[in-house]
Amino acid sequence: MLAYVIRRIFVSIPILIGSTILVFIMVKFSGDPLEGLKMRNPPPPRQTILNEEHRLRLDKPVWEQYWLWLKGLVLHGDFGPSVHGNINIGHELGDRLFVTLRLVVLSVLIALIFAVITGVVSAVKQYSATDYSFTFLGFLFLAMPSFWFAILLKSAGIAYNQATGTEAFFTIGEKSVLLTDDSGWGQFKDIAGHMVLPTISLALISYAAWSRFQRASMLEVLNSDYVRLARAKGLRSRQVLVRHALRTALIPLTTVTALDIAALLGGAVITEMVFQWHGLGDYLLRSIRDHDAYAMMGWLLVSAIIVIVFNLIADLLYSVLDPRIRYE
């Protein structure tokens, strides 16, 4: 197993390098990072533009720019210069990964719990009103564009605040800038009030797909021979469901979840934008807008590593959950 993991990690390195080369070239040809500066009125002095071109290594050939980036990253952990001279891309990515994690972890947990419950209930009560209701909701949330759903949630939160005359829900940020009640309870309420809407927004997107997976997987297991045998042996229905059926039916969802978490960590782009959370997704948007090549490279690297790691985790979980699979 360990040998397998090490082999997978080594195989990932050329993939990572290849993807960075590709993105670097695309970014380089997508726009001028100093465009905003050059288009000012009155235009900045020539010396300022020359200084910036030198700092951003734009006075060097593209291949050399890439090589310097790679060398700096490998030897010094330096992600390269940002368009904004005071920003350290490495620190920025670290801080923002933490913000995104806070958002993603809770929403994934909520989505998982509800997906498993509704998936199992739907499968057990197949073709009942409950199954139809959950199916309807699942497809509704699947079909809804996430930005639109996020805006709906905001409007509902605002409507609730106005109807009750409270400040229960907030539409921007992770916490209030100025707290009127800075007791422990007050802080908890404030953070919760900021987290509810984005968490629901993000959770429902994952929930919709995962509940359908869980339902299908559960149905398949419930109709398998060994479950029938367990029932025939006279085991209690609850025991059959939880111990025999559910454990097996969780395998596909586990791997799908691992892969989806990787995508979410890369940036819950829309949720972060709508709710103004400054996570990795927000950083990607900002880097694209500013033509911040090295910031985009940093984001890509972090996302690619997350995807590779979670792919590996998904594969390893297979072997843990299903004794028939063994990696050599």
Add this chain to the structure above:
Amino acid sequence: MHTGKRLAGAVVAAGVSLLVVSACGSGGSSNNGKTVSSSFADCATKPNTCNSGDTKSGGTFTFTIEKTIDNWNQNDGDGNTQDFGEVLDGVLPSVFNGQPDLGPALNTDLVTSAQQTSANPQTIVYKINPKAVWDDGTPVTADDFVYAWKTQNGKDCKDCNAASTSGYDQMKSVTGSDNGKTVTVVYDTPFTDWKQPFGPLYPAHIAQQHGDLAASWKWFGENPVNYSAGPYKISDYQKDVSVTEVPNPKWWGKKPSLDKLVFRIITDQNQEVPALQNNEVQAIYPQPNQDLVNQVKALAPNVQYTLGKGLTWEHLDLNLKNKFLADKTLRQAVFTAVNRQAIIDKTVGQFAPGIKPLNNHNFMPGQAGYKDTVTASGAGNGDIEKAKKLLTDAGYKGVGTALTTAAGEPVTMRISYTIGNTLRQASAELFQNEMQQLGIKVTITPIQSLGKTLSAGDFDAIIYAWVGTPFPFAGAVQIWTEAGGSDYGHWSNPQADALTKQAASESDLKKATDLLNQADQMLSNDYYSLPLFQKPTFLAVYSQFANIRDNATNVGPAYNDGEWGLRASAK
């Protein structure tokens, strides 16, 4: 049992529907044609005093800005954004501030006078207010002026990434006298916009603690501003989220009435109205569009708004390197066929009825030097028949069907605009339609990078914007003269170049204005750049706050944030 399950399903579905309905309901009413609501009713006639009122002490006011703060030195190329400028309006002082009427006004809290005492050599004497001190008690002195000059003149500090050297690079000397309370600036060559330099000032005594010019410049950029010589000082900064300001205890002017002033950063414009509606912010100042204006209208009467005319102005430029457009008659016909009012009606006019075609390249309506140089040239009125006649008289064939030169070469061109800019896309489509009526086949070309396209000269016709300023002379040299650096369409007129340069080097403002308008007339008569319209500005504020008003100059609405406050009549 089954009924119960169905009921549960129905309740869930109904809940979702309710969400949908509540969201749709917040969309607002249709545009009723107004450009202001009652608090701002007199802004058109009294831009500098509208929405005034007595205030009472206390309260917090949150103003929205749209850009993160990436550099704390506003004079640095990276920190020189309007949004950050607004944060500093009440913290770091400038000698002159742009006012809502677009004119510069002397900041008498900082200097009691600023006068030109000699025309040759041009000499300006500033008398610093004796009460003016930094919040650590150090007086504001000529040293602060000298520091601004040396870091931004492009000579003493090559590593200072100044956003502009305009004016500073023409100064021969900046000297202090009268115990540092009088500053005398002598210019090498006269600088018409002499009211532009010295803002915002950074404290020289703090710079001294952080190394030489370049090192201190960098230090100012890297560290949040924890010094002040304005009504407010920064008390808290949350990265990418907010800047909180409190009254500066050492402020010698009129005390601000607010307890706290917060600048909240919202980087996605679409999220500003919900935040306003939820009272998380009390004012927004976004680039308006029809949806946004309608959403804010639905928040009346709690929220008041005003649509003003901004200093950002759209224009249509032609590339004179294009073999067809090198011919002045063709350019004249093209501009004659363009209907600017139609472009306005189809774009900004839908939510900002007061917008009219712009008729000058350097001055905006309301500014002292504004003069119509366009109408007489016949450009921009959509006169297709006149345009056709011009082409026919010049020997073009296929006028109105498939235009060719006298030699039989089909006339085609591209019109470029930045991809995703719907306003310019609509303008380009109208242009294409108008040219089709002349028989010119126009291909609409969305571009990724405006800067690259302009620098490479890779366009035939292009729509983009310049930002006007209360100090237009130095900028005019850079934009309109052949060697200025921004003459992307390769317009060359030595006479106009000479007039523009002379206008920027005058010690007599009236004469300079006349000279620049003469050059502007030549620019119009050469049919190279057609001003289209000023983009509207949009300010929306909760009605219980007084003294906040639109200011389209680079200082923005926060130019007077020391006066902002809760209305005395507010509950």
